[in-house]
Amino acid sequence: MRTYTQLSDLTLLTKASPTLILLSCLGYVGTSYATPEEIIAGKTLLAKGIVKAVNPKTNNIRSLKRRSKIMSVEHITTGEKSKAQFSMSDGGLITLKENTEVNVSHYVFNEETQKGSATLEVLSGGLRSISGLIKKTGGDYQVKTPVGSIGIRGTHFAVEVSGDDVYFGVYSGNIDIALNNNQSLSLGVTEGFAFASVNQAGEITSFTQAPEILSLGYNTSQEALEDVAEEENDNTVSTDVSTETATVDVSETPTTNESTSSEEYIQIASENNDQEITEDIIEKIEDIEDIQTIAELISERTGTFDYQQITESNVRSSVGATSDLILNLAVDFDNGTVPGGSLSFTDAQGEWFATYSGLINVDQLELGVNFASHANKLADGNISADFSNGVDEITGNFDLQEVEDTSINAAGSFTVK
The missing domain is CATH 1.20.58 (Methane Monooxygenase Hydroxylase; Chain G, domain 1)
Structure with missing residues (x-):
């Protein structure tokens, strides 16, 4: 049987708004959720001349100044004799020259997980970018253009939209461009060319050095x-x-x-x-x-150098203590490759083993695991490394897991010379 107190509480609840009742039942009262337009994606380092940001949902126009916030969804323009530079939430840097129009369709980075994704669209003018942690941690980072979409594999690239032509340049790393006519174009330090232009018909023109248009409008x-x-x-x-x-x-x-x-x-x-x-x-x-x-x-540096003397290491496994880490990799400086390397260590269930190879990407190593196992069971994983102490040492990280049971895993860091 209901008491008067219960009836009174029920009466108060029924007088509340339906939204409040629903949120109360779900336990969401007091919780707020940011829309894409409310998520901060970066800040303005420089806004010289006329630099504006438009909220595509509300059409609200903001004049950007130094320290102005950049949101996850924004339409940004620079006027005549204007330019802008932005420091993004993942540590990336974006520079716009005059008469540039860019859509920030999506730019989200989680500082706690160090993960995120970004999509930009260059409609006109010029953009240069040094990508940040989104790219470095394997997130999806794309730049769309009138002739195709760029997948970023590098850290420093440029895009210039000029009439019916789009110019691309890579100064560090590589980019892959999926053209609108279903062709693909790869540019960068490990490709045949680092600079090219593509017209609306999909015709590609490659350059052995940077076209002047990619440099015009940026500061000396x-x-x-x-x-x-x-x-x-x-x-x-x-x-x-x-x-x-x-x-x-x-x-x-x-x-x-x-x-x-x-x-x-x-x-x-x-x-x-x-x-x-x-x-x-x-x-x-x-x-x-x-x-x-x-x-x-x-x-x-010339020739092939073997890095195999471990100076620092920290290895952990989900099934107990580890021991006997052995790690080596060969770097071919003449050809810019890592022809081979391996690592092994043991835990309570047996030996972890992995082989890998890769390329020198300007200032770092891009490595891929070719084979991995744990106690005679197939495994998989990732390995990353950078030069340190000049190029005398290599510092890196790895993570491995069994294919059939990913809860059995191991990870570690190392420095080898």
Whole structure:
């Protein structure tokens, strides 16, 4: 039998809105969910001239300034004699030249899981990008153009839409372009060409060096410093480091002027007590300078070198303690390949074993597991590695799991010289 108290509570509940009743029953009261338009995808480092962002759902227009947020879904344009640069949530960097129109269709990165995905669409003008953790952790990162969609396998690339032609350039890594006519085009450091143009008919023109259009409209060192000085006079700090990021060719040694420009960027930001922007600049410049330094060392080394002396390691298994790690890999500097390598260690159930091979991708190693096993059972996994201490050492990580029972797995990190 119902009591008066229960009837009173029921009366109050029935007077509430249907939405409140539903949320109360489901236990969702007080919980909020962000729409794509409310998810922050990055921040503005530089907005010079007319730079606008349009919310495609509400058509709300925002004028972007330094530190303005970039949302997961946005339509961004730059006007005449304008440019912009954005630091994205996964650590990526995007630079837009004047008269550029870009759709950010989707850009989401989870800092806790270090996973995410992104889709951009270049409608007109020019874009340069250094991709961040979305690409590095295996997430889906695509850039759509009027002639096809780019799948990113590299870290530094450029796109320019000019009339009926779209120009592509790769400065680090590789890109795969799925053209609208069902053809495919691959460009990059391990391909025949790093630069090409494609017209609306799908006709491809390859270039042995970067077409001038891919460089026009981006800062030279002197122009970048002038931007900094100009914005400093406006009581703001320019953070356009496109000279150190978007226009650098990692195959060339940086000049003294470019190095000086880096220091002056940092000094100007520091003098204005802009710690957040200073850290952004330092991080981006250090990333590029590290790539340049390692790329130069790789180009100077010849022959095949065997890395097999383990100096640091940490291995763990789901079935108990591990021991007897043995790891080696051969790097062929003449051909830019990793012709072979293997690792093995034991746990409570038996021996883990894996072989792998791969390529040198400018400043790092792109490796793939060819075969893996655990106690005579088929396994699978991943391995990643980077040069360290110049190119004298290799530091990496691996994860392995049995094919039939993925709960049986192992992972580890290593440094080998």
